Amino acid sequence: MIKFEKIAILACILASPLAVAQDLHPLMSSKYWTSLGAYFASRDFDGSVNGSIGIIRPKIDFETAFDLDDAPQLLMAEFGWQFSDTWGIAMQHFRSERDGNKSLREPVPWRDLTFNAGIEIQAETKVAVTRLFVARRFWDGGPHSVRVGAGIHFLDIRASIAGQATLNDFSTEFRTSVVSAKAPLPNIGVWYRYSPSDRWLLTARTDWMAASVDDISGSVWNVAAGASYRLTEHVGLGLNYQFFEIDVSTRSPNWRGEIRTRFAGPHLYFNAYW
Numbered sequence: 383m384i385k386f387e388k389i390a391i392l393a394c395i396l397a398s399p400l401a402v403a404q405d406l407h408p409l410m411s412s413k414y415w416t417s418l419g420a421y422f423a424s425r426d427f428d429g430s431v432n433g434s435i436g437i438i439r440p441k442i443d444f445e446t447a448f449d450l451d452d453a454p455q456l457l458m459a460e461f462g463w464q465f466s467d468t469w470g471i472a473m474q475h476f477r478s479e480r481d482g483n484k485s486l487r488e489p490v491p492w493r494d495l496t497f498n499a500g501i502e503i504q505a506e507t508k509v510a511v512t513r514l515f516v517a518r519r520f521w522d523g524g525p526h527s528v529r530v531g532a533g534i535h536f537l538d539i540r541a542s543i544a545g546q547a548t549l550n551d552f553s554t555e556f557r558t559s560v561v562s563a564k565a566p567l568p569n570i571g572v573w574y575r576y577s578p579s580d581r582w583l584l585t586a587r588t589d590w591m592a593a594s595v596d597d598i599s600g601s602v603w604n605v606a607a608g609a610s611y612r613l614t615e616h617v618g619l620g621l622n623y624q625f626f627e628i629d630v631s632t633r634s635p636n637w638r639g640e641i642r643t644r645f646a647g648p649h650l651y652f653n654a655y656w
Contacts, residue, residue, distance in 0.1 A: 405580035406525060407612060412655035415462045419651020420455035421476055421624065427507045429541050430639040431493045431561050439491050441640060444541070447490060448505035450482040458649060468519045470529070477510035477538075478645070486545075493559055495547040503545040509643050510538040511626070513604070515589070517573060529573040534566045535591060535602050537628065539641055561637040565598040567591050567630075583610045585622070600630025606649070616656050622649040 409415055427444040444450050462472035483504050490497040497503055517531030544558040571589035578584070589604040608622030626645045632638065 407577040407580055407583035407610070408615070408655045409583050409610065409618075409653075410525075410527060410575060410577050413464050415460075415653060415655040417458075417460045417620065417651045417653035419458055419620070419649060421458045421645070421647065421649045422455050423478075423624070423626075423645040423647035423649075425450075425452065425478060425480070426642070426644045427480075427509070427541070428640075428642040429507075429561075431541075431559070432638045433494045435494075437494075439493075439639060441642065442490060442492070444482070444505060444507055447484070447486070448482040448503060448543075449484045450480045450505065450507065452480075456645075458651065470517055470519075472515050472517070474513045474515075475511070477508070479506070479508045481506040490543070492543050492547075493561075495549055495557055495559055497543060497545050497547050498554075501546045503543060505544075506540075506542045507643075508538070508540040509628070511628075512536040513569075513589070515569075515571060517571075525577045527573075527575040530571075531573075532568065532570045533589070535569055535589075536566050537564065537598075537602075537630075539563050539628070539643070541641075561639075563598060563630075563632045563634060563637045563641065565595055565632075567595055567598065567602060568593055569602060569604075571604075581612045583612075583618075584608075585610065597634035598630050598632050600628070602630075603627045608649070610653060616654055618653045618655070620649075620651050620653055622651075623647070624649045 428441045430439045430441045432439050456476050456478050458476040460474040464470040485502050486499050488499050513535050515531055515533030517529035520530050521528040540562040542560040547557040548554045569589045569591035574586045576584045586607040591602040604626045606622045606624040610618045610620035612618045629642045631640045
């Protein structure tokens with residue numbers, strides 16, 4: 383029994399320096415970090431615009447109705463600042479602009495207009511998202527770090543349809559109808575980081591919002607998980623899978639209707655930290 387205790391004590395003594403000396407990825411302790419990369423996301427955009435006299439219009443699947451182009455990537459950028467031992471701030475931005483042309487197979491109702499079957503239609507969409515997030519470290523246990531915080535999504539959404547249209551079932555003429563919505567929406571979220579070595583960092587993140595602000599109400603989801611590999615002392619390469627969804631209704635004078643847009647796919651990026 384005494385021999386076993388001596389062996390156990392010796393093992394603890396030998397293992398302790400290894401645990402203390404464990405090297406972590408620089409992002410676990412960096413004051414600043416930034417990333418720039420491409421978001422290879424599949425995209426969906428559904429929207430409706432109600433009529434001026436309260437006519438409720440059904441949602442239109444822009445990919446199916448107008449053959450929106452599917453550009454291979456989106457530019458995504460992020461910057462972060464750990465301004466105290468427990469508090470940090472991060473900002474992320476990406477945007478998607480798409481267009482398409484198609485001869486309609488069936489009528490498309492939009493506002494007080496009806497774009498009739500058989501005519502050539504041009505459609506465009508724009509979604510720009512800037513996310514500002516303030517987080518507090520709730521747990522830093524060696525290779526593990528958990529942060530919880532809150533922030534704001536600044537949404538800028540735009541859609542347009544152009545072509546021969548019938549107004550109130552009476553006159554037909556070429557029309558371009560543009561609608562847009564902008565709003566800051568609050569969100570809450572959790573970050574998790576795990577550094578198994580000084581070269582690798584595994585991350586997971588989720589943000590969620592369900593609120594009503596001014597003329598916009600609805601929900602926003604953002605979920606991402608992936609890994610970053612340190613190439614040099616201050617530069618790394620990362621790969622995430624990110625899912626982002628906006629599902630809101632708007633009652634602004636410019637856009638009374640609904641919007642649902644979704645992005646999902648891998649995000650490949652270079653990051654720097656110092």
